[in-house]
């Protein structure tokens with residue numbers, strides 16, 4: 578079926594400025610780490626992307642290694658772009674990354690200029706794009722000089738292969754140093770992509786302050802703790818869930834009895850707020866104005882519809898926050 582985007586697509590989404598840049602991102606962005614590889618159903622991938630775009634999600638996040646197999650999420654996304662969205666390229670913020678293992682030999686992972694430039698060239702080919710909007714260094718590389726990594730990002734922007742650059746998984750001090758080098762090179766760091774959810778609050782210990790002080794945006798990944806902070810595992814591990822599938826990064830051993838107890842108690846608070854647990858987990862992150870966007874995943878269009886409702890209630894009463902903190906201790 579040919580896809581015709583909804584004419585209402587910009588009516589309900591909130592857009593937040595990314596740090597002190599000119600770019601605004603949707604408060605909810607979609608990531609293609611899981612559920613968009615060649616192992617997944619292509620028509621389902623298409624439906625999720627259509628619903629996202631129809632709902633005002635303008636930002637799609639990829640990386641060289643997303644799949645499985647690695648690279649296949651970029652291939653599928655490229656196919657969907659060509660089939661359905663190419664006339665809308667200028668409405669989209671598409672990101673990719675390099676840092677994890679992609680190919681054999683010494684130049685296929687980490688942070689050398691050789692790897693980052695070659696990897697982005699491969700990503701552009703897979704997606705059929707001339708440029709990405711944001712290119713990230715995916716994880717810190719403590720063996721390659723930070724100056725080389727940042728000068729590779731600067732080069733990529735000067736070559737016109739990316740409009741903006743970002744860093745991911747950098748700790749507060751590492752991020753501060755990277756941001757400073759990029760500033761000196763004349764290619765400011767647009768955004769940082771850290772892991773952040775109710776179950777993993779490390780960014781509150783300094784990173785968010787560094788980003789705010791330097792005018793850099795923040796887009797937390799896995800805000801639903803890969804599905805733990807949803808109704809998915811309230812009654813066991815479904816076969817079609819991330820923890821139930823062989824390729825998922827969430828493993829059954831992560832779903833301990835203590836976790837389930839926490840999830841059930843959080844679910845009770847969500848119910849009182851008139852939200853699903855997924856919605857509350859996302860609202861809880863978005864309550865902080867330093868957050869530009871929450872970067873979610875979805876295996877079905879229905880999950881995306883549910884998660885998007887988080888935008889209707891991002892205020893928390895003091896007693897709700899105290900109750901949540903007590904559960905998370």
Ligand SMILES: NC(=O)c1ccc[n+]([C@@H]2O[C@H](COP(=O)([O-])OP(=O)(O)OC[C@H]3O[C@@H](n4cnc5c(N)ncnc54)[C@H](OP(=O)(O)O)[C@@H]3O)[C@@H](O)[C@H]2O)c1
Nearest residue numbers: 608609610798799800801802803804807818819873874876
């Ligand atoms: N920079 C990095 O190092 C890094 C690392 C990880 C992720 N990321 C980025 O962050 C994106 C999101 O990561 P993530 O997929 O782990 O995020 P997540 O939003 O924490 O988890 C997504 C999973 O939660 C479940 N889910 C989502 N909405 C739901 C709902 N409303 N109700 C019930 N279940 C729901 C689904 O699980 P089921 O599949 O079980 O249905 C879905 O696959 C990635 O795609 C990627 O772009 C970046």
